[in-house]
Amino acid sequence: MNGKELIIKAFQGKATERAPWVPYTGVQIANLKGYDAQEVLQDGEKLLECLLESNKQYTPDGQPVVFDLQIEAEILGCDLLWAKDSPPTVRNHPLADTKEIPGKIPSKSEGRIPMVLDVMNKMKAAVGDTTALYGLVCGPFTLASHLRSTNIFMDMYDDEEYVKKLMAYATDVSIAVADYYIEAGMDIIGSVDPLVSQISPDMFTQFMATDYKRFFDHVRSKGVYSSFFVCGDATKNLEAMALTGPDCLSIDENIDIVEAKKVTEAHNILISGNMQLTVVMLLGNQKDCQKAAIDLMDKMGTKGFILAPGCDIPFGVPVENIVGVGQAVQNIEATRTFLSSYVKEVVDIDVEMPDYENLDYVLIEVLTIDSATCAACGYMKAAADDMIGIFGDKKVKVIERKILEPENIARLGILGVANLPSMAVNGKVTHVSLIPNRAELEKEIASLV
Template structure:
């Protein structure tokens, strides 16, 4: 049985002798050949070469062709800010600040000739020919709620309270785009369509059922009718939404380190949905040693009582600078679990003590808004929580202070531990947790700030 067959059996809910493995190497793929994120996401040849290097080094069961949630948004008029070591982020939302959701772009559906789509489709076809017999290929599309947020900005969160019917109609439009993108990618040879919608972690299960259940159910049914498999990919603390996500009938769900994998698997098993995850992106993959990565994989597999319906993967898009030896160590732990367990039986990870000084919250001159993120440049949920904080800063000006702490920096990992930050993203005001994995509405955040003003 080759690696592709291993993954397909897992997604068809069959027993396997070994767990399937998917390295979500987006811009990290470029780092393997010295290409930065702007190159690997815009140049067909550099993207193809980088993906082939991932395939050679990391021996995947499944592999994404591109990990960029801004492809569709760019086609629809969103301005992007590009970075050397991360996917682009949306800098301008065409529908932000408008009175309603009526707009000329409302009827626009990207075509195979729009934006970077032709380049992506070419790489998909080339990858299918080169490795499609041994590796399942993933086409990643932007989920309807995250796409709606790219277009509308943080206003979408208030819309869900103020104009429910308009939101339902708007999400139907965004879902039509997702369905069309799935068609393009399946036609280009993709075995699995991953609907990546990180902002699902930022809403309640009630709002999910009200606004998201119908479009996602329709989308996964459409993918199934087209003969492909599906994954519902969500980042952040989506714990409260795992069950309602399962009810939309994806073939699999992918989660990150914010979610308790073992608790989530009990839910997904109830619905016979496969689950993928969740090697920590920063503390283990980026900042850990090769032994740390090997040990994490072995320990996870040892704790997992039932490995049916399980796919091992990083929690989300791998950071650009993950050391290649760390991922190779994870691969070795999958293929040689018993030998690696023996090698590491006496290994204890070094506890790097980094001293951080917290503000004197009891004696602040003005309110302090602290946003703890994975990285607002790469994590969509973090982007929009940080966007809410920036909007508050514009409203209050010098009357408040605001700072972001990115978890990709070692000192900020230590700060999170000292503060007891439960999940990312989270927002604190004067040292107190106010918004946890939930993008605040403008009025709610402003009220929370005014409550602590002297």
């Protein structure tokens, strides 16, 4: 049984011979050919070259063709800030100062969509018989946030009808792009919506459930499987997400996957995840990654589960770490024996913390995976940066603590932070996996200035 057959069997709800393996390698694959992130996201030939090489080296059962949540936003008027080691970020929000509802639906000939479709067709011809191919669209809430900015969080309280209309529009865009990807031969359509973790279940039900059900019903009507990707601690929303009808929930390391599987099993859907991106895959070695993969496979079994990273693999993850996971999946008992005497080295890091008691300004620390690559992290940092605009940079200072740096992992332990993104104000953790609206945060900071 080849990898694609294994994935399809899992989506059909059947037990599999082993856990299927889907590395969410976005721009990381550029390393295989010496390119940077911007090159593979703008040059179809380079993207295809790297995809084919990653298919060979990482031995995936399924793989995404492109992992970039800004493709739709760019067509709809968002300027992008490009980087060499991450996907681009949205630099401006065309609806930030207006409550218009756009009518534009991206066509197959606009923006980078033609390049993506061309690469999808070529990947389908090259490996489509043996590898399940994922077409990933930007989820409606994240797309709406790209267009409206963090204002959308205040809109949920001030203008409910506008949010519903904007969500319906963003869903129409997602459905249109999903259709293009289905026509190009994608086996699974994923809606990637990091910001879903940043709202309450009531907000999700009120503003998103209907449109998400519409999206997944549409994908199913096309005879294609679907997956609902979320980043951050979306534990509180898993039940509501499952009720919208996806075939799979893809979760990250902030969520207890064993407990989450109880939700997916109750709804007869798959769960995918949730290897630690930074602590294990980026900062660990090959053996650390293999051990983490085996531990996860042992816990989850061979039914209703797909082994995957928690989200898009960072650019800097060593190639050998991903190769090692593929080896462990393909040869689990041999790898288990190989690792039987391995003990991970513990490194103590001395970290100098700010003198919170004697600061003459309000210090906002935004604790993130990386605001350049994690949409939820980016919007939480944007909320903090807004406070500088309100109070001035003499009274408020903002520091981002990315867990890409080992010393910041130690800081998280000292502050008692378990989930990302989070925000600490003067050393006190005040917002965990929930982006505060501007009025709420302004009131909080005003009491300290």
